[in-house]
Amino acid sequence: MKILKIFMIIFLFIGFSQLKSDEKSNELKSKILKNIRCLICQGQSVYDSESDFASSIKLIVDKKINEGFQEYQIYDFLREKYGDWIIYDPQLNKNTYILWLLPLLLFLVGGAIIHKIIRKKNEK
Amino acid sequence: MKNKFILLTLILFIGFCFIVFYKGLNNSNTYIPKISNKKSIPIFEAKDFNSNAYLNSEKIFEEDIFYIVNIWASWCVPCRTEHPLLMRLSKNQSIKLIGINYRDNLNNAKDFINEFGNPYSQIIIDNDGALSVEFGAYGVPETFIVDKHKKIIKKFVGPINQEIVNKIKLIIK
Numbered sequence: 375m376k377i378l379k380i381f382m383i384i385f386l387f388i389g390f391s392q393l394k395s396d397e398k399s400n401e402l403k404s405k406i407l408k409n410i411r412c413l414i415c416q417g418q419s420v421y422d423s424e425s426d427f428a429s430s431i432k433l434i435v436d437k438k439i440n441e442g443f444q445e446y447q448i449y450d451f452l453r454e455k456y457g458d459w460i461i462y463d464p465q466l467n468k469n470t471y472i473l474w475l476l477p478l479l480l481f482l483v484g485g486a487i488i489h490k491i492i493r494k495k496n497e498k
Numbered sequence: 499m500k501n502k503f504i505l506l507t508l509i510l511f512i513g514f515c516f517i518v519f520y521k522g523l524n525n526s527n528t529y530i531p532k533i534s535n536k537k538s539i540p541i542f543e544a545k546d547f548n549s550n551a552y553l554n555s556e557k558i559f560e561e562d563i564f565y566i567v568n569i570w571a572s573w574c575v576p577c578r579t580e581h582p583l584l585m586r587l588s589k590n591q592s593i594k595l596i597g598i599n600y601r602d603n604l605n606n607a608k609d610f611i612n613e614f615g616n617p618y619s620q621i622i623i624d625n626d627g628a629l630s631v632e633f634g635a636y637g638v639p640e641t642f643i644v645d646k647h648k649k650i651i652k653k654f655v656g657p658i659n660q661e662i663v664n665k666i667k668l669i670i671k
Contacts, residue, residue: 413636414636414637426601426627426637427627427636427637429626429627430626430627430628430630430631431631433626433627433628434628434631434632437628454537455631455632455633455634456634
């Protein structure tokens with residue numbers, strides 16, 4: 375009877391940890407799919423789309439997660455096949471310098487202008 | 499003077515925006531990634547269309563010749579328009595055509611081949627579209643040129659036409 379109880383506990387523990395890991399991989403899958411653009415749809419992510427292209431990508435992402443790929447490895451794989459455009463979050467590279475640095479530049483220029491105006495006012 | 503400068507800057511800015519947006523109107527909505535460097539064909543295993551036996555990519559692309567990989571489906575209307583061109587291309591001895599049957603019903607696909615002819619030296623089945631993703635395809639029809647070193651050197655999204663056929667012929671020369 376005692377042995378049966380121990381077996382039951384082990385069985386339940388394995389079941390729960392399996393459920394937990396499934397939940398984690400589903401979360402990761404949703405996160406990745408939401409960050410992938412459906413290239414044949416109008417403004418939809420792969421997560422939101424039901425197109426053939428999106429369902430193939432969903433399948434591939436699922437397969438890669440099961441193979442033990444990390445999130446960035448899946449993005450790299452898709453980037454290699456379809457280019458940077460497929461990922462919503464663009465990487466910092468020579469093509470995206472302006473995209474990343476322009477807000478910072480505008481912030482600095484704006485800050486300098488405001489600083490100058492305030493200084494002028496104070497001088498008066 | 500100051501007001502004139504502001505007005506001029508505003509006009510220049512609006513003019514710049516107008517030109518950018520006007521140019522943007524002429525751009526195609528279809529995004530096609532540039533293949534900057536030659537990519538190797540993916541390593542895969544797929545079912546043969548006729549025998550249902552599993553074949554690997556090494557076996558399919560075993561010869562040192564140019565291959566044309568064409569993704570098609572019986573339900574795809576543009577595939578019908580490009581099919582006669584593929585039939586003509588298949589007569590060229592220096593290339594081999596590999597067909598990837600994309601998300602199709604096998605019986606319908608066989609009817610399609612029986613009706614329009616078979617330009618492919620080998621057809622493989624891609625039931626879930628995963629193999630096409632490995633090639634970097636969007637859907638059907640799509641055509642790739644694979645060179646003698648098993649690298650994808652060119653990709654054509656959509657049905658091929660006479661102009662593309664001429665380009666293919668120039669590349670494989």
